[in-house]
Amino acid sequence: xxxxxxxxxxxxxxxxxxGLPRPLVWGFVGLLLFMIGDGVESGYISPYLADxxxxxxxxAAVAITVYGAVVTAGSWLSGALSDVWGPRxxxxxxxxxxxxxxxxxxxxxxxxxxxxxxxxxxGLRGFGYPFFAYGFLVWVLAGSPAxxxxxxxxxxxxxxxxxxxxxxxxxxxxxxxxxxxxxTLWISLVLVVAGGIIALTGIRHATGGERxxxxxxxxxxxxxxxxxxxxxxxxxxxGCLVRIVNTAPQFGFLVFLPTVFSDDLHFGTSGWLQLVxxxxxxxxxxxxxxxxxxxxxxxxxxLRWFGCVASAVSSLCLYFLPAHVSDRYWVAVLCATLxxxxxxxxxxxxxxxxxxxxxxxxxxxxxxxxxxxxATFVGPLIVTVFLGLIGPGGVTxxxxxxxxxxxxxxxxxxxxxxxQQAVEEGLPLAQVTAPATERAGA
Numbered sequence: 312x313x314x315x316x317x318x319x320x321x322x323x324x325x326x327x328x329x330g331l332p333r334p335l336v337w338g339f340v341g342l343l344l345f346m347i348g349d350g351v352e353s354g355y356i357s358p359y360l361a362d363x364x365x366x367x368x369x370x371a372a373v374a375i376t377v378y379g380a381v382v383t384a385g386s387w388l389s390g391a392l393s394d395v396w397g398p399r400x401x402x403x404x405x406x407x408x409x410x411x412x413x414x415x416x417x418x419x420x421x422x423x424x425x426x427x428x429x430x431x432x433x434g435l436r437g438f439g440y441p442f443f444a445y446g447f448l449v450w451v452l453a454g455s456p457a458x459x460x461x462x463x464x465x466x467x468x469x470x471x472x473x474x475x476x477x478x479x480x481x482x483x484x485x486x487x488x489x490x491x492x493x494x495t496l497w498i499s500l501v502l503v504v505a506g507g508i509i510a511l512t513g514i515r516h517a518t519g520g521e522r523x524x525x526x527x528x529x530x531x532x533x534x535x536x537x538x539x540x541x542x543x544x545x546x547x548x549x550g551c552l553v554r555i556v557n558t559a560p561q562f563g564f565l566v567f568l569p570t571v572f573s574d575d576l577h578f579g580t581s582g583w584l585q586l587v588x589x590x591x592x593x594x595x596x597x598x599x600x601x602x603x604x605x606x607x608x609x610x611x612x613x614l615r616w617f618g619c620v621a622s623a624v625s626s627l628c629l630y631f632l633p634a635h636v637s638d639r640y641w642v643a644v645l646c647a648t649l650x651x652x653x654x655x656x657x658x659x660x661x662x663x664x665x666x667x668x669x670x671x672x673x674x675x676x677x678x679x680x681x682x683x684x685x686a687t688f689v690g691p692l693i694v695t696v697f698l699g700l701i702g703p704g705g706v707t708x709x710x711x712x713x714x715x716x717x718x719x720x721x722x723x724x725x726x727x728x729x730x731q732q733a734v735e736e737g738l739p740l741a742q743v744t745a746p747a748t749e750r751a752g753a
Contacts, residue, residue, distance in 0.1 A: 346472075387680055399446075593649075618659070623715050
């Protein structure tokens with residue numbers, strides 16, 4: 312006679328099969344809602360600011376540039392501060408910053424069209440989502456069983472990119488015609504607060520939310536260590552370079568591919584924008600797939616072959632194949648899908664960065680985030696330098712070569728013995744005892 316299985320046990324089994332860290336499930340739900348709220352404005356904030364207080368597109372661009380610079384700084388600081396304050400405290404701080412400054416922005420700066428206040432409130436709000444989201448990433452890396460980190464990180468990026476900008480922009484496209492742009496911004500505030508509270512209350516007892524650094528490490532020292540680690544541990548610096556290569560070509564392509572697809576191949580602006588959507592949608596689900604796959608296939612192997620080498624091939628296809636068959640839009644769609652999928656093959660880099668420095672997990676993630684920020688200008692810089700010399704095809708070849716070099720560098724991303732033991736025993740990284748010199752940041 313077969314024993315019945317309770318619904319709760321069925322649910323737990325499903326969560327385990329999906330690769331979700333069970334104690335952190337509500338964190339992923341909250342992160343998705345938070346990032347949907349943060350992404351609501353992404354499709355129309357620039358022209359909206361120009362018409363409501365900024366006075367011109369240039370002044371609106373200044374506000375967005377300030378916001379972007381603060382986001383980059385917040386992305387770096389989130390990891391270093393999570394080490395000494397704990398991810399939980401950093402996430403609460405991110406939620407408080409986002410919520411309070413958004414209220415100032417919506418209730419005071421926009422109605423009065425006060426540009427200086429708009430600049431301050433909107434710009435400093437840029438600390439909000441990196442503190443919340445990347446604080447949670449540190450928590451995920453510290454609190455998940457080491458042998459399931461790939462799956463956990465895949466779910467993180469699934470929730471992160473699913474909200475910003477994908478579902479956030481989709482929500483705005485539906486609400487803006489019904490209630491207007493201003494009311495839609497208030498909806499974003501509600502979603503962010505709801506997501507933050509769901510996450511932080513739902514995972515309050517999960518492992519990894521408290522201070523991760525040794526007692527003698529201060530906040531200032533942790534921030535300094537997040538820079539010093541680049542020099543004291545060369546493999547961390549190499550990991551940062553691999554992370555830059557991950558998305559630098561993507562940002563570079565955004566400089567010249569719009570002209571190629573819209574004008575040269577005659578797909579029009581709408582055709583190009585649809586390709587961008589396809590690329591992003593494919594990347595969202597591929598992040599989850601490669602996260603789970605990497606736990607089975609191996610993080611290094613997944614990163615090298617499905618990330619670096621496959622991106623080299625797909626980047627070449629993205630430019631050269633549509634140009635060769637210029638009248639077949641479906642070929643461009645297929646190539647954009649392939650490129651979005653292979654970009655997700657870099658998902659294990661987050662796992663490897665945290666494992667390479669088990670005593671400085673937050674600092675390693677700070678460096679990872681620094682690489683993500685650097686990619687936003689390295690890619691366009693390469694285009695600026697080479698486009699006039701070798702043309703778009705030549706720039707594409709340069710990008711493909713960078714991916715190949717990153718694949719060669721993956722062999723240098725070795726995991727120390729302490730972290731390898733945690734992987735074999737299935738322990739959370741928060742329980743890993745690293746060498747005393749590393750814990751102190753020496």
